Amino acid sequence: MKRRLALAIPTLALSAAVPLPTLAQSAYPARPVRVIVPFAPGGTTDIIARIISDRTGAALGQPMVVENKAGGGGIVGAGELTKAAPDGHVLGIATVSTVASNPAINPRTPYNPLTDFTPIINIAATPNVIAVHPSFPARDHKTFLEVLKRSPGRYSYSSSGTGGIGHLQMELYKNLAGVFVTHIPYRGAGPALNDTVAGQVPIIFDNLPSALPFIREGRLIPIVVAAPQRLAVLPGVPTFREVGLEPVNRMAFYGLVGPKGLPKEVVEKVSAAVRHTLDDPAVRKRIDDTGSLIVANTPEQFAAQIRAEFDVYRQVVDKQKLTLD
Template identity: 40%
Template sequence: MNRQRRSLLAGAAALAACPAASWASNAFPNKPVRIIVPLAPGGSADAMCRLIGNGLARVLGQPVIVENRAGAGGLTGLAEVVKAKPDGYTLGYSLAGALTVAPHIAKAMPFNPLKDLAPLTQVVSVPEILVVHPSVATPTLQALIAKAKAQPGRLNFASAGNATVPHLAGELLKREAGIDIVHVPYKGSGPALNDLLAGQVEIMVSDITLVRTHIATGRLVALAVAGPARVSELPAVPTAAQAGLPGFTIANWHGMVAPAGTPAALLAQLRDAIAQAVRLPEVAGKIDQEGAEAVVSTPAAFGSFLQQESTRAATLVRTLGIRWE
């Protein structure tokens, strides 16, 4: 467990008794808060948002309603956030793809994430794991590469949709390994996982939070961590570099946004509430257990991070030659 995780867990107990007390005298909120997840139920973002939403409800003293609005790799749901009144009662919970990758792949963007949405805070950082269905019978990354080279165009990789990090990761795997595998986009990581578990598709690069338990039960085989270091939750799984593919490095993260025009003071208030929520024992412990890492930033810091991530994604999209399918 790293220092940041220890700090979150250590501070959690102090907030457990009555987290809503400091909000009781504020005019906001005086009704339920809605968080839109722009992907299908059952995926990594949906599960993590519901966990944090439950904590946020305790902090705010008001119900927090999580709504799924899947479509267009997350753009459909975030477009609804863009159109919402900037009063703090409608927020968006997004993975990296819709905010920083989609603008460089989509044929027509319905909004500009950097202008039409107000950054609120990053929430978690999530390691990506390359997994395969056991029927593929490739216990190592090199074995998968060999099989894909022997059968070009025969193996499929699932993603949460066009312009998502799993899509980007699959294309990066193809380039770095020199293999031909076919992209199958879904409307969220939940439906993609269901077909992977059923053997309808063979390969997926996924948030660890989504596949960890299925790796433990043998329903999926983990071949590599697509990051610079092994993860403590899967100590036997090598990094891609250790498995012989050092260029296969990618990560995912989740963040929260609001409609552009939301007052700065309200954004700061919401950010502080989210910070309290992720430090609640039941939330901090679950985030840590799932292999993710809480990362609470300020709206300004998250805005700078989005700019940097968008620039990095643009370069990668151009290099890989990715198109919307």
């Protein structure tokens, strides 16, 4: 399958590798760099962060230490990052949930996603998937829709948290498809997956990388995906576009940001270190194997992407009259 990004996420070639000695010459970083993942371990955000952290830390000359700060659909961890000193020793992973969907629906978000972060680089984008427990009485989207319409309110779905991309996209799906399913929010995709795989919740809206291992094992059944085209890893599963629900057909992303006011030289150095990491064939393969697509754009392009996604979800919230209640 030809791998290309769509949905306002441009395909960008990686820059030439930056030699490790060049990256380690300046005073920054003077100590280990904390990377805040605003979700629990086991979800896609956590997976992507850990794939790049070791080699990026080596390129910078100091370890990158991943810390999970879950809660509020990503707001807790993202909010903690905004309070950090802008010296580059505390960075964070930004997702559509933390800089677009959650701020768009939650008026109590304690930060402005467009002004309180310094974009550094978007690492990767991933398809999203609706999947069900094997006990659910459907194996394809047509039957899935029929089951939900026959029994409004009977079924529930899990997501990584209230206001997250899984929540907002599933609510949009419900509105456009004319179905009612109860939302069960979790403190990250890991816990949501655990309960869905265990059969405590029958449906999940999740990023593909964290759900894919369970799909491959037959412990979850994929129903429909948000992707530019059908995926090689799920060739029999239609996209939301194919089933007539184009507005839901948006991918997630995982980028590195710092607090507001991060110096340009720090931004450039971290961006170069991540690009160096992504030039490694072994790292690229690990990211590809999750079902993610490497982006590796510039800080300016990532900033524009954040603004575009926030505008999209703000319009969705307004148009669909979505609230947290």
